[in-house]
Structure formats: structure tokens, C-alpha cells
Amino acid sequence: MTTPTTFETVRLDPETVLVASPTRAWIRRDARTLGAREVSGGGGIELARSLLDGAVAAAFRHARPEAVPPMSATRWVYRLAGLYHLTHSTPGLLIDAAARFEAAGRSALAGWARTRAREETHHDLLALRDLRDLGLDGEAVVAALRPSTAIRLVDYFERSVDAADPIGCVGYAYALERLAMTVREPEIRAIEALLPAGTRATRCLRVHSATGSDADHVADTLVVVAALSPAERAAIAVAAHEAARLCFEPDPEGAPSDAAIAAVLAACARPTNSST
Numbered sequence: 001m002t003t004p005t006t007f008e009t010v011r012l013d014p015e016t017v018l019v020a021s022p023t024r025a026w027i028r029r030d031a032r033t034l035g036a037r038e039v040s041g042g043g044g045i046e047l048a049r050s051l052l053d054g055a056v057a058a059a060f061r062h063a064r065p066e067a068v069p070p071m072s073a074t075r076w077v078y079r080l081a082g083l084y085h086l087t088h089s090t091p092g093l094l095i096d097a098a099a100r101f102e103a104a105g106r107s108a109l110a111g112w113a114r115t116r117a118r119e120e121t122h123h124d125l126l127a128l129r130d131l132r133d134l135g136l137d138g139e140a141v142v143a144a145l146r147p148s149t150a151i152r153l154v155d156y157f158e159r160s161v162d163a164a165d166p167i168g169c170v171g172y173a174y175a176l177e178r179l180a181m182t183v184r185e186p187e188i189r190a191i192e193a194l195l196p197a198g199t200r201a202t203r204c205l206r207v208h209s210a211t212g213s214d215a216d217h218v219a220d221t222l223v224v225v226a227a228l229s230p231a232e233r234a235a236i237a238v239a240a241h242e243a244a245r246l247c248f249e250p251d252p253e254g255a256p257s258d259a260a261i262a263a264v265l266a267a268c269a270r271p272t273n274s275s276t
Contacts, residue, residue, distance in 0.1 A: 022046035025054025059244035082150035084127035171239025183209035
């Protein structure tokens with residue numbers, strides 16, 4: 001007797017339906033509602049991985065590589081400011097999410113959020129150390145530079161936690177950590193080659209990349225997601241897609257030029273007698 005195929009489907013947006021099995025995921029761009037189906041026991045972690053990775057991958061079509069300025073030492077400071085805003089928001093919002101999950105009797109999700117909040121605490125300080133290593137007043141830089149992509153993501157994170165059901169924050173976290181896993185050692189070294197010799201201004205990136213702990217975080221999240229209902233997984237997949245899309249969609253107003261960033265940074269130099 002042939003074993004029925006386990007699959008789940010999610011409508012990511014009005015025109016896009018994601019279909020996932022434990023071995024692959026694919027997109028159907030039509031108006032049909034396909035629903036969801038599981039065999040006994042579901043597809044487990046592999047189905048959850050396929051579903052969420054498919055949701056993230058579906059956002060790649062919104063990328064506009066031509067709109068992304070080439071990396072430079074100045075633009076790396078801009079990226080660090082964005083990393084600061086992202087990492088600074090994470091622990092507090094996850095603690096809020098944990099409290100809401102706990103109040104709703106969703107102990108597994110509450111435990112996930114508390115653990116992730118603890119693991120992400122003080123990562124914003126790494127970004128500040130990186131900025132100081134570049135001779136800048138880190139606090140002044142992050143007050144002056146608020147990269148639009150990072151701020152849009154933080155706003156999405158906040159809205160997810162404050163929603164009637166905060167489960168979207170799981171999809172947000174999955175998307176950002178899954179995308180971080182695509183940043184590998186050669187890319188990090190290429191950035192370091194642009195920076196003044198002797199600096200160590202990629203600490204925050206190394207933690208949030210394939211060289212850091214994000215692969216473990218993704219694996220832990222999948223264990224939790226696999227144990228949820230198909231409806232909960234669907235909500236997480238939609239959030240993962242929306243967060244990934246925010247990462248890829250360029251700023252409607254265009255990225256600031258290196259000259260514009262440098263003009264802001266001119267007032268953010270660290271006094272030479274400041275401690276590190």
C-alpha cells in the first residue's frame with residue numbers, strides 16, 4: 001500500500017501559494033485555496049524546515065541587487081548601525097512575547113521566546129564595540145543612523161509581538177536567522193579587507209552569520225515549530241516570508257550615498273582619550 005504524501009500549503013500573499021513536503025517546497029501562483037493535509041504524525045522537522053525555508057526563499061524574487069550599493073568601509077558603518085537596531089530590539093520584544101505565550105498556556109512557545117531572549121542579550125553591545133573599533137562614538141552613530149530596512153524590520157517585529165496572536169514573531173526570528181546563515185567566512189573577510197588594518201569590526205556579523213550560533217537557533221526553532229498545529233505553522237510561514245521580503249525590498253527612497261553617510265559620521269568621531 002502506498003503511503004500518502006505529507007504536505008502543507010500556505011497562501012503567502014493573494015497570488016502566491018507555497019506547497020511544502022518533507023523533501024521540497026514549490027510555489028503555485030494561482031487563485032485556488034489548496035488547504036493543508038497531514039498523515040498520522042505529520043511531516044515532523046523536515047516538513048517544518050521545508051515550509052519555512054520555502055517561505056523565505058519565495059521572498060528572493062523581490063530582491064533588487066542593482067539597487068544595493070557596493071560595500072565600502074563607510075557603508076559598513078551604516079550596516080553596523082542597522083545590526084545594532086535589530087539586535088537591541090530583540091531581547092525585550094521576545095520577553096514580551098514569552099509573557100503573552102505563557103498567559104495563553106502555550107508553554108513551548110514561551111520557553112522558546114525566553115531562551116532566545118537570553119541568547120540574544122548584549123549582542124547590540126557587539127555592534128557598539130565594532131563602531132568604537134572604527135574610531136567612532138557608537139552611541140552617537142546609532143542615534144544618528146537609522147537604516148530604513150532595519151527600522152522596518154523592528155517595526156514588523158513589534159507589531160508581531162503586539163498582535164492578537166504573537167506567533168508571527170517566531171517567523172520573523174526564523175527568517176532573520178536563516179538569512180544570517182547565508183553569510184559565510186569569505187563574505188566576512190571581504191568586508192574586513194575594506195576596513196583599516198588591525199580593526200575587529202565584524203564581531204556582531206560573525207555572531208549573526210554561518211560562523212555563529214544562528215544555525216543552532218534555526219534548528220531549535222524547527223523543533224518547536226514541528227510540534228505545532230498546521231494553522232500555527234502557516235502563520236509562522238507567512239511571517240517568515242513577510243520578514244524576508246522586508247530584507248530584500250529596497251528602500252523606496254533609495255539607499256543613502258557614501259558621501260551622505262560620511263557627512264553624518266563626521267560628528268560621531270570618538271574622542272582620542274576615550275576608553276574602549
